[in-house]
Amino acid sequence: MTLRSLAGRVAIVTGGSRGIGGAISRSLAADGAIVAVVGVAPDRERTAELRASLNGSAKLVHFYEADVADYPQCEAAVRNVIDDHGRVDILVNNAGITKDHTIRKMTVEEWKAVLDVNLSGPFFMMKAVLEHMIERKYGRIVNISSVVGHTGNFGQSNYAAAKAGLLGLTKTVALETARAGITVNAVAPGFTATEMVKLMPQAAIDVAKSRTPQDRLGEPDEIGRVVRFLIDEGSSFITGATYDVNGGMFM
């Protein structure tokens, strides 16, 4: 794709050290953006590993520790990124966790933990960065949802609720910022070959594949490129959209 360079742009990618987030960070840095990976303590080491795997763009990737489930930490992280790099043009809310159990066995804590990270996290991060973007009249926000937000999934009532909720949140913020030069979109991946999916029991992975018409898992880069497309300057007329990338699993 002939996209415009991201040189001079500053992007925040939550959970951007590995998995789909790692592919996103890599792709944005490769095109010249400064990438602020926001994550919890163990992500510091993972971000160092990501940086080590990059060639010329390694110095563009930085780590900011914050738990997206905690609003003051989100605010502090955004403030630190702006202090260090002067601006934030791009926010990718990618951080997500799973705590799978059927509802009969799911504890209230498991419900709340997943909602806090996967749904309140994007709300907190958008809230923390929005005034800055509105002032500058420019912003590209992409929220990483999931095919499970469309379909539901056995054992994932918390995850499905969070990811479906994210689609509603995306559209509402898109409406509220439509005249401020900011776009807000969702990317909804199918089952993608990341550690999160690899942690699933093999039988569950086989079921996921068999439910995917292309009969394969997606690769993180196949998701990352859709995010890259949406955060491009040229994508300014795309807002409030959900771009599915799922091998035909949900239509």
Add this chain to the structure above:
Amino acid sequence: MFEGRVAIVTGGTRGIGAAITEMLAKSGAHVAAGYSKGKEPAEACVARLKAEGASVSCHQGRVDDFNDCQRVVDEVLERFGRVDYLVNNAGITVDKTLRKMSNDDWHNVLNVNLSGAFHMTKAVLEHMIERGSGRIVNISSVIGETGNIGQANYSASKAGLFGFTKSTALELANKGITANVVAPGFIATEMVKAVPEAALAKVIEKIPQRRLGEPSEVARVVKFLLEDGSSYITGAVYTVNGGLDM
């Protein structure tokens, strides 16, 4: 990026279609642009792009006639050897409220906008299956999602494309072929500019971004879906509408 590839773009010499033709051709593909009426403007469009170094040909045909679609596809295969991409973009409007809409108004729009995509896909499909690769993008419309006063025929045809595309995607998922929809909002084309000014102002008022899209803003989404890297995207609807359908 698309060097050596061949694309067919129906309705590819005007409006959004012309922007798609231009973008694909400038990315290295040969583009066979279809048109039904207006030989002179079609040839002028091709001449302009050729002058800029693009590889483009134009082909007269009616997408509402299967035999004509097959004839054009055969012609493209004969001249250019292959078809990698099919973009079903040709569309017409015949706007009337349901009470005043004749059966002919209904059929004419359905035949071009919906059956046209079926005819073209059918005409090119065996070739794509044989080669084990292909990309099909159908151009729908935000009106297919929302409906619109005076466009019962158009909205039905554009909503029909969602179902048609998804069935096609399912049937071809294990054959290296993807089928997706791009659904534009109101785009600054002749079709939209023909709307009376007062009505157009009302339309723009409803678009959260308060502006029309540009044809190139749609074309770049089509191009993205045609890229090799987009192979995991199938059966999807990618909207480009300034926030109109929320």
